[in-house]
Amino acid sequence: MVSKAVVSTISLILVVGVALAVVAFVHHKNGTKSAGENLSPSMKAMIDICGMTDHQEICQKSLSPVAEKGSMDPKEFIKAAIQSTINELSKSMNFTDNLVKNVSSSARLIKMGLDDCKELLQFAVEDLQSSFSMVDDNDLRNMNDTEKDADLKNWLSAVISFQENCRDEFQDAPEYQSLMTKNLQDASLHTDNALAIVCNLGDILKYFGLEFNIKPSGGRRLLSEDGYPSWLSASDIKVLALQDNGRIRPNVVVAKDGSGQFKSIAAALATYPKNHRGRYVIYVKAGIYDEYIIVQRDQKHVFIYGDGARKTIVTGNKNYRNHKTQESASFSVLGNRFMAKSMGFRNTAGPEGHQAVALRVQSDRAIFYNCRMDGYQDTLYVQAYRQFFRNCVISGTVDFIFGDSATVIQNSLIIVRKPMDGQFNTVTAQGRARKNETRGLVIHNCRIVPEQELSPLRFKIQTYLGRPWKEYARTVIMETTLGDFINPAGYHVWNETSFALETCSYLEYANRGPGANTNRRVRWKGVRVINRREALKYTANYFIHAYYWLKGTGVPYLPTFR
Template sequence: MCRNTQEDQNLCREVLSQVDGSSSSDPKAYIDAAVNDIRDSVTTALKMITTEEEFSKDDNGIKMAIDGCKEVMESALSSLDLFSNALRSNHDINSVQTQSPDLKNWLSAVISYQQSCVDIFEDQNEGERKIKEQLQSQSLDRVEKVSIITLDIVTGLAKIIEDLGVHVQMKPISSSGRVLREEVDNEGFPDWFSSSDRKLLAKDVKFYVPNVVVAKDGSGNFRTIQDAINSYPKTKNFQGRYIIYVKTGIYKENCTVPSHAMNVFMYGDGPTKTIVTASMSNVTHNLKTMLTATFVNKAGMFLAKDMRFENAAGAKGHQAVALRNVGDFSAFYNCHIHGYQDTLYVQANRQFYRNCEIAGTVDFIFGTSPAVIQRSKLIVRMPLPTQFNVLVADGTVERNMTTGVPFDSGFLRP
């Protein structure tokens, strides 16, 4: 099982030794043991963060770092739960192999969240550096290493089955780790993009029936976008799309779509008419980069159309995120995403951007996500005199991660 891993094989054997003899011929048992090991390390990190939280209330930098790390570690647990649920629901190893794109996405997301937790603590601050070093040595380094080991096992499942002498009929599956680079259909959509969502995007806006309307002049249900998001039904059995129409206007607010608000469809009157803007930044407001975003989406199946998301901090603000997205199977169509440094944070999970306009200076598309950017315009803005333009900063650290930011049929403009 450990032969093909690029990580420490001794660590791999240590993790997999937790499988008892009665399950030693079941490849699923080894995968489950590895995922449980990752979960234990993430839980350890959360306990450490909670302890530090009690002693760091007077240091705003440490408090922000702890809050951000706590958020992403909780997201990592959610990804691991999805993985474990899929493993349990697939009764044979052939089914597990078929679902490997999902499994690999969730493991890649865990690595992304681990990176985000490490990166949010700044070395210049002695207190933050000490907490980061403790987290890495006692938890986060193991999270990354065992996640990589598990990715290698899932990726090499067919060979492992053959080596174990388990006789099952394996269905063919793409060997490429970069799932979204390969698996698009003849219309250019990722294979996960549903037919109902394609029809929704193709419809004229006059045929949409919104659940709620946002209007600055009071002609809708709400005056702010966040209030409309907060109106998402609390019932667990809500079905279908929750449609939010945002009328023409400049909405000066920071918005978050929480993880439980699945299947939101938000649309405006066009990216030059419906504008969400704020100006939080790393330098001007002394905020961690992850916490500067004008618009944050944490929910799966989020869909946005005909809107602009911008961070107006300017080049002098340095890191200032316009859009941070971690929603799995999320998509943005005919949207403008404008900022300067760190404009679009594709933090984790499967994302799709079509007919969009993305503007920035340094690392203005960054993160560790399998994000496809298609038929879109990239606008390179003038950086500060001490800076130079960088379009993409991809956080992929392992060959079998499903992450990367492929561009398809777009163009670049200064």
């Protein structure tokens, strides 16, 4: 309590001091200027930078050590913002550790939630460290609309996602949810500030008399002479070239009948070499694999392919009754640059299982091609980072595509199933929590249809395109066929409240079919039909920067419109 009081006092003194400094810039009515002109250039820079954030007092406290040193290097201010976030998040991790030690062993779900929080916050710290290194190692003038700029915003957005995920672990335990919310409050505000500063990098450089280095047209070298992205390793290119010709040579083969090296996918993943570089290819022969798979964070560049989405299937039935939502997943991906082709993922808990995830993706630059995800509520958890789905089938009932990633789903079939009695269907529940997050869900050139069992009841059982899970939820549906069973209102409130109705975004462009008529859509501020120019921002090349990582993978995609 004493330490909190001291911090509060110091914060108050700082706020008052900064407020007086700002006032000092204001002209008096008689036209004279006050002593504020004597503020150092670095202190003025700090005030200007923090003016771009929503939590200015916290920002000024974070950046004041840089200003006090008289630095006029914008890189030092940005690094200070990120470092202060790391410090706050480390405190949150220590608090979570203490909670884990003190929780009763009989409170299994609470302990499970706390363990998940520890892991999520550790991932957040790692992303912050990557962000710090990115700023430290690069000339900020070269980060205008580049892969590095996209990575930086992606990592900081993921930090927010993980903090929100941690809080969500305790939605049925109000006491612990309140504890974690208070515990993460300072870290959340610092993260929000850091992301705001990065999103305003151009203005910050201008303040310091700098400008982005604009490369001449055609100067961006995305592809090497062999047609593959320049960031791919030689071994990766070799694997992808083989994929193009249909002659992939896997590292390991999985077969239930014993004709491969392993009978389970878990056993095959266990052979992933430490510090492996390049693709690690796993071929899974046809069969039903009843096992719970996690591709760990250090298992990067895994490519898993099967004999077809209806032939090679990973299945499970964990659900909300005995597991946390993310722990219910039949298949989870944490390692970056994961690829799956011709695979099926399902959760058979049924509608009565409520939250029951078939596939959870927390992998950056993840690709799913010719795959199938079947479940009911919460089928596909697009948890974080950047993801791409092409030629897939996704089925479910309530919020069955949800999460806080930057995800594009293209040329896919989205099947709405029959829910429990008394329920209505919602295709999406996007989880963007802060306005500066580079997150959202884009459904592009797809078809949204009812399953056979729902079809005769499709006008009795209501189906909506989405509802806002978090305050700045953002979903874009474009060039997609919408069936006649889509409720004309389009979107539904969250749990019968007015939550997020002023801040969420539901955007539609050039959709077709009877469900595409927008005349009777809900009259929320962020529900609107957009023009082609605005829609371009949500195409694959722009929204998830697909030109850096999809071209050359052998997976077809629409760079912009169809």
